[in-house]
Amino acid sequence: MHYRTLGNTGEKVSAIGLGCMGMAFAYGQRDDAESRATLELALDLGVNFWDTADMYGQGLNEKQLSEVLATRRKDVFLATKFGFRYREDNSTYFDGSPAYLKQACEASLKRLGVDVIDLYYAHRVDDQVPIEETVGAMAELVKEGKVRYLGLSEASAHSIRKAAAVHPIAALQSEYSLFVRDIESDIIPTCRELGIGIVPYSPLGRGALTSDLRDVKDLDPTDFRRNLPRFQQEAFDKNLRIVSALEDIAAERHITLPQLALAWLLAKGDNITPIPGTKRRKYLQENAAAADIALTADDVARIEATLSGYQIEGERYSEGAMKLVNR
Template sequence: MQYRTLGKSGEKVSAIGLGCMGMAFAYGQRDDQESQATLELALDLGINFWDTADMYGQGYNEEQLSKVLATRRKDVFLATKFGFRYKEDGSTYFDGSPDYLRKACDASLKRLGVDVIDLYYSHRVDDKVPIEETVGAMAELVKAGKVRYLGLSEASANSLRKASAVHPITALQSEYSLFVRDIEKEILPTARELGIGIVPYSPLGRGALTNTLRDISSLDPTDFRRNLPRFQQEAFEQNLRIVTALEKVAGDKGCTLAQLALAWLLAQGEDIVPIPGTKRRKYLQENAGAVDVQLSNDDLQSINSLMGGYQISGERYSEGGMKLVNR
């Protein structure tokens, strides 16, 4: 495994991190035994940057990680997130208030079984609470020794500037992949100006950039992708044309499509640390192998040229979900 420095923290994290959401939430049935084995293999492979959130399985994912952290805490750079709350009907709303985040942090520490969280993110930006108030309360957690570094997720350039004026922001976690590149225009340059590391989530397009998903009818009935615009039949079939074209590029490079997609992200800058999510060892090993894929400038130009010939079909979230991003 290769390692990169996360933002201005000085911390060395694996160039490929591990998104743990799918172990407990959103992607069909759980397999706790395989998830446990995947976490243990991650450490054997040198993948030390783990990402979770308190909403994943309503805290269950943090509890899953605690079983490994109990004996391997020093080997993990641990990130979790707060802010999404559940209503009685199962729907969610976002709460970035100081009172709530203090309680959320204590609850996460307890579920994770740790004394300190390495990187604590606000899962979104609350449009009803000034970002300065949210980050100010997060900074108090740093002073209290409960959190080491602060992060934001899906924040706009303006929010990054306001937040950074209150306390250093170590990382911005936003969706970024060959399919989703909207942060490149303003957010990415601002983050770089401020010394904020970039942590792309869904770097494999929620499985679309792996070529393992060719038929959405094969998805588990509980899989949240069934409700996403990009995974509706017409949009999905259009995007498969892009996947097929990229698959040929990957074949020419002697790697899988997933490895190509991750290598492309890694090549966008040393400040980028993608966190592909998986709950299976075989995909974890495949993802880890992306660090060995070297893309030349000609390769990158070829991929960008190829992508320029297509239009990505379908939004990445529902209309309500889209209102929560880049704000």
């Protein structure tokens, strides 16, 4: 495994991290035994940058990680997030208040079975709470030794600047892939200026940038992608044309499409560390191998020229969820 320095922290994290959400919910049925084996194999492969959140399975994912952390804590650079809360009807809302985030941190520490969280993200920006107040309270957690570094997720360049003026921000986690590139215009330049690492989530387009998914009808009935605009059959079918064109490029390089998508992100800058999610060992191994693939400037140019010939169909979230991103 190759390693990259995370933002301004000096910490070395695996160039390909591991998103753990799908082990607990969202992507069909759980497989706890396979998830545990995937976590253990990740460490054997040198994949030490693990990402979770308190909302993933309403705390379940953090508990899943705790089983491995109990004996391998020193081998993991551990990131989790706070802010989404559940109502009685199981709908969610975002709470970035100082009082709640301190409560959430204590709960995450307990579920994870750790004394300190390496990287603590605000899962979104709360439009009812000034970002300075949220980050100020997060900074108190650093002073108390409960958190080492602070991060933001889906924050605008304006919010990032205001947050960084209160306390150093180590990383920004946002959706970024061959399908989602809106952060390239001003958010990535802002992060580079401020020494903030970029952590792309869903770097494989929630599975669309693979060769495994060809029909949304194949998704498990409980899979949350069934409700996403981009995974409605008409939009998905149109996007398959893009997938097919990218597969041709990957085949010429003798790599898989997911490896091409991850290598493209790695080639976009040394401060970029994608965290493809998986709960299966075979996909983990495929993803981790992308760290060894170095695309040339010509490769990147060809990929982007190919993309320019298509229009990505469908939003990445529902209308309500889209209001929470990049704000």
